[in-house]
Amino acid sequence: MNKRMKELPIFQVDAFASERFKGNPAAVIPLQEWLPDHLMQQIALENNLSETVFFVPTPNTDTDFHIRWFTPLVEINLCGHATLAAAFVLYHHLNYEREAIVFKSQSGLLKVHRKDDLIWMDFPRWQPERMQDGYENIIAALGVKEVLGVYRHRDVIVEVVDEKTVLDCKPDFTALKKTGANVIVTAPGTGGADFVSRFLGPAVGVDEDPVTGSAHAQLIPFWHEKLGRASLQARQLSSRGGDLACIDQSTRVMMGGQCVLFLRGVIMID
Numbered sequence: 001m002n003k004r005m006k007e008l009p010i011f012q013v014d015a016f017a018s019e020r021f022k023g024n025p026a027a028v029i030p031l032q033e034w035l036p037d038h039l040m041q042q043i044a045l046e047n048n049l050s051e052t053v054f055f056v057p058t059p060n061t062d063t064d065f066h067i068r069w070f071t072p073l074v075e076i077n078l079c080g081h082a083t084l085a086a087a088f089v090l091y092h093h094l095n096y097e098r099e100a101i102v103f104k105s106q107s108g109l110l111k112v113h114r115k116d117d118l119i120w121m122d123f124p125r126w127q128p129e130r131m132q133d134g135y136e137n138i139i140a141a142l143g144v145k146e147v148l149g150v151y152r153h154r155d156v157i158v159e160v161v162d163e164k165t166v167l168d169c170k171p172d173f174t175a176l177k178k179t180g181a182n183v184i185v186t187a188p189g190t191g192g193a194d195f196v197s198r199f200l201g202p203a204v205g206v207d208e209d210p211v212t213g214s215a216h217a218q219l220i221p222f223w224h225e226k227l228g229r230a231s232l233q234a235r236q237l238s239s240r241g242g243d244l245a246c247i248d249q250s251t252r253v254m255m256g257g258q259c260v261l262f263l264r265g266v267i268m269i270d
Contacts, residue, residue: 005268011093012049012263013085016211016242020260023242024211026085027052029267030094037075039269044070050206053082058104065090067103067110073205077106078154080121080213080255081242087112087119088259118245118256125253126153126218138183141175142200153218155182155199162187163196166237177202184215186222193235193243195223211242213255220255224248 010029017023027047031054035043044052049072055065067086069079083103090096091114103110111122128151135150135158144160151157160166166187176183182204186197197219199212209215216234224230232246245256 005270007266007268010263010265010267011085011089011261013088014260014262015081015085015088016213016236016244016257017240017260018258020262022240023257023260024051024081024209024238024240025049025262026079026082028082028085028089029054030089031056035269040068041070041075043267043269045072048072050209051076051079051082053079053086055086055103061104063102063104063109065101065103067105071201071205076204076214078124078214078217080123080216081211081257083110083112083121084119084213084255084257085259087121088261091119093261093264115256118258120245120254120256121213123213123217123253123255125221125248125251127221128153128157128218131156137179138176138181141172141179142169142183142185143171144169144185151222155184155215155218157184157186157218157222160185160187163190163237166196166198169198171200171207173200173202173207176200179203184212184219186219188227189233189235192233194227194229194232195219196235196237198237208238210238210240211236211244213244213257216244216246216255217253220246220248220253 014023052070055067101112131150148159182201189196199209199215230248234244236242247254
């Protein structure tokens, strides 16, 4: 007799996008209770997207859901686009009626709310510090010639002179993976964007992430200090591209974006 299979709902959402095939796709899997860690990692590998996000209800607490994020290779402590996708699924497909959602996560409490046509996320504010040395292999792997500064918080931020340099960057991903660093290449923007960036993460199994919310937890304070403005418009220059509305609130940062549903289905597990 065949063992009964367990069915789980799955949604694939293009986050930080107003149309399909743009922004960053994330798999969203609502749960009633946690699966074993190794099984969630296997599901994320099978999905083969930059992030698979799982969440479970947290009744009788000061939060609404506990949220976790997995790349195809590892669990990570914060992911913006997958959090945005999870909130979108709750608001638009799971009949969540309140305006605000509070997620419990490895990075503390994450508050999300709707306003007009954007979903806004309240995230930790990570202030990068200038690196004095130890980044030579990273610069060599990026292949960029003119670097204005190198900074670090969770990730290494490489500031370059202009948007064209960000676009023209052709990383050696094998060499970059050996450094063990996730790298953000950034510069002032044009065409309505205050700053632009690309996120390179071969060390966590994602050579280039299309749109990266957690990177902006570092980029928002960085560019606030550079440009002297707390409200900023950001664009990530991956092949898919994505746009983020950004606000620096001194102790936290706000990121707003749109989402589009691409797929809704069921996955089968033993």
